[in-house]
Amino acid sequence: MMDDFFIRALIAGTGVALVAGPLGCYVVWRRLAYFGDTLSCAALLGVALALLFEINTTLAVFSVSVFISMALLLLQRRVNLSSDALLGLLAHSALAIGMVALSFMTWVRVDLMGFLFGDILAVTPFDIAIIWGGGAFVLIVLVISWHSLFAATVNVEIAQAEGMRPEQANIVLMLLMAVVIAISMKIVGVLLITSMLIFPAAIARRFATGPEHMAVLAAIVGILVVFGGMFGSLHWDTPSGPSIVVAASVFFIITAIPATSFQMIKNSSIEKNDT
Amino acid sequence: MIQNNSSLITLKNAGLFRSGRWLVRGVNLTVNSGEILTLIGPNGSGKSTTAKMAIGVSKPDEGTAHKRQGLKISYLPQRIFIDWTLPIKVNRFMNLTGQVRRKEADEALSLTGAIHLAKSDVRTLSGGEFQRVLMARAIARKPELIVLDEPVQGVDFNGEIEIYELIRNIRDELKCGVLLISHDLHVVMAATDRVICLNGHVCCYGTPMSVANSKEYKVLFGARAVSGLALYQHRHDHEHLTDGTVQSKDGTIDDDCSSDHGNQPHIYKHSFEYNRTDNHDG
Numbered sequence: 001m002m003d004d005f006f007i008r009a010l011i012a013g014t015g016v017a018l019v020a021g022p023l024g025c026y027v028v029w030r031r032l033a034y035f036g037d038t039l040s041c042a043a044l045l046g047v048a049l050a051l052l053f054e055i056n057t058t059l060a061v062f063s064v065s066v067f068i069s070m071a072l073l074l075l076q077r078r079v080n081l082s083s084d085a086l087l088g089l090l091a092h093s094a095l096a097i098g099m100v101a102l103s104f105m106t107w108v109r110v111d112l113m114g115f116l117f118g119d120i121l122a123v124t125p126f127d128i129a130i131i132w133g134g135g136a137f138v139l140i141v142l143v144i145s146w147h148s149l150f151a152a153t154v155n156v157e158i159a160q161a162e163g164m165r166p167e168q169a170n171i172v173l174m175l176l177m178a179v180v181i182a183i184s185m186k187i188v189g190v191l192l193i194t195s196m197l198i199f200p201a202a203i204a205r206r207f208a209t210g211p212e213h214m215a216v217l218a219a220i221v222g223i224l225v226v227f228g229g230m231f232g233s234l235h236w237d238t239p240s241g242p243s244i245v246v247a248a249s250v251f252f253i254i255t256a257i258p259a260t261s262f263q264m265i266k267n268s269s270i271e272k273n274d275t
Numbered sequence: 276m277i278q279n280n281s282s283l284i285t286l287k288n289a290g291l292f293r294s295g296r297w298l299v300r301g302v303n304l305t306v307n308s309g310e311i312l313t314l315i316g317p318n319g320s321g322k323s324t325t326a327k328m329a330i331g332v333s334k335p336d337e338g339t340a341h342k343r344q345g346l347k348i349s350y351l352p353q354r355i356f357i358d359w360t361l362p363i364k365v366n367r368f369m370n371l372t373g374q375v376r377r378k379e380a381d382e383a384l385s386l387t388g389a390i391h392l393a394k395s396d397v398r399t400l401s402g403g404e405f406q407r408v409l410m411a412r413a414i415a416r417k418p419e420l421i422v423l424d425e426p427v428q429g430v431d432f433n434g435e436i437e438i439y440e441l442i443r444n445i446r447d448e449l450k451c452g453v454l455l456i457s458h459d460l461h462v463v464m465a466a467t468d469r470v471i472c473l474n475g476h477v478c479c480y481g482t483p484m485s486v487a488n489s490k491e492y493k494v495l496f497g498a499r500a501v502s503g504l505a506l507y508q509h510r511h512d513h514e515h516l517t518d519g520t521v522q523s524k525d526g527t528i529d530d531d532c533s534s535d536h537g538n539q540p541h542i543y544k545h546s547f548e549y550n551r552t553d554n555h556d557g
Contacts, residue, residue, distance in 0.1 A: 028358075028360045029358050029360055029361045030358075031358070147372075150371075151371050151372045153361070154355075154357060154361070154363070154368075154371060155352060155355050155357075155371075157327070157332050157350065157352045158350050158352060158355075158371065158372060159372060160331065160332045161330045161331065161332050161348050161350035161422065162347075162348055162349065162350060162372040162373070162416075163348070163372070164372050201360075202360075205360050205362065208362045209362060209364065210362055210363060210364060210367050211361065211362065211363055211367065213362070214362055
């Protein structure tokens with residue numbers, strides 16, 4: 001019989017995987033991985049603010065992520081710097097401010113490791129409610145705006161000319177990413193959040209025949225990865241957040257080996273037998 | 276130009292300013308239903324910019340752009356980059372900005388000679404194949420206006436003629452307006468109703484058919500005129516230099532090009548009965 005906390009962890013992880021997979025497809029297609037990293041750095045500032053003002057952590061992380069996203073949109077228009085430089089500036093400013101703010105709060109004892117690497121075994125029923133509630137919201141919005149989001153991803157100009165409102169789609173995507181970062185922070189931690197977005201999509205890509213197919217596959221792969229990581233961490237007694245990401249890497253490496261390589265190994269062994 | 280109920284898009288004295296210079300300025304144009312308007316001009320003359328302003332992709336910094344309410348546009352941009360990580364088959368691509376019935380999608384693909392590609396992955400198509408798919412997508416939407424930015428790129432010569440004929444047929448069938456962009460100063464298709472020549476501003480406009488029917492034209496291009504292609508020769512008598520000044524053919528440099536048009540009335544005032552090659556040496 002599995003322990004309650006372990007089952008809760010699996011339910012929470014599944015909830016995150018279900019939304020992170022489909023949304024992660026957009027992160028991969030639109031090359032937003034670094035944007036995801038920036039938001040996760042900002043998440044630490046959110047944690048600091050939550051402790052400072054004694055508000056809900058998820059809400060604080062979400063608000064800071066939204067703030068950073070909007071700051072990025074504004075800076076892209078005003079400042080003559082490339083997006084990746086701007087993202088670097090924003091990420092490290094947020095991270096540094098967060099750390100400085102935490103150091104001022106001498107009365108708070110923070111388990112920094114818990115925030116950096118997640119604490120999936122400590123999820124409460126309330127956390128699960130937030131994850132599944134927030135996740136359902138993200139999925140509904142994603143399904144409703146799927147068409148315009150996808151059109152804007154393929155080509156902004158076609159989308160604009162043919163009446164799909166791509167700017168609106170971009171803002172929706174940023175908001176959804178902020179929600180996913182906020183709800184998945186507890187599972188894998190600030191440092192590894194982006195991996196929940198990128199790994200399942202990257203793995204699904206190899207088997208997908210269409211964009212919608214890839215989104216569904218990514219969700220399934222995400223769940224497999226969470227289960228693999230959790231049972232691995234149980235078996236080898238390793239930290240669960242990093243274990244999930246290790247499981248994802250292993251999964252990715254296995255699927256990244258092209259089928260032809262297997263063929264080659266087979267062939268070369270046959271040749272060896274011949275000689 | 277006369278604005279009436281059939282006008283789909285209108286630009287009035289429109290200009291776009293980017294990174295310290297005007298990409299294009301003072302453009303007036305109207306596209307009506309059932310009419311093909313071609314924009315020609317050398318590289319960097321503002322053809323794509325003008326088209327983008329006309330259909331609302333870019334907002335003009337000067338002048339106005341007007342689009343008929345609820346106008347259904349199909350747009351073929353000059354370049355499309357599809358990320359390698361994005362798996363998308365031609366069938367799905369046909370429904371990119373709106374649901375198209377399978378039968379209509381297949382008909383459009385057959386028209387452009389791309390039906391055999393329906394199940395192919397878009398990323399594996401060659402330039403010419405992709406162009407045909409883009410064209411099919413534009414047709415299948417049954418638009419009121421098609422905007423094509425250099426639609427014959429990567430298409431071989433026979434395919435080029437086919438595509439130009441196709442554009443004409445689509446216009447006849449759908450009764451839609453067509454805004455066509457070509458960088459080729461010499462080849463403009465016969466079905467073009469009007470041609471606007473851009474070079475950072477409107478240099479001239481007129482009907483190529485009157486040009487094609489003229490004696491000089493037949494003497495010059497008799498053999499090709501039969502093939503369904505009209506040739507519209509065009510020579511610029513001045514060049515716009517990077518610093519914004521204008522160099523005439525005789526080498527003199529001026530602040531703007533108005534003086535180059537010599538003693539002729541300014542070129543916007545040319546009438547539709549424009550029936551000579553555009554060689555306004557003044």
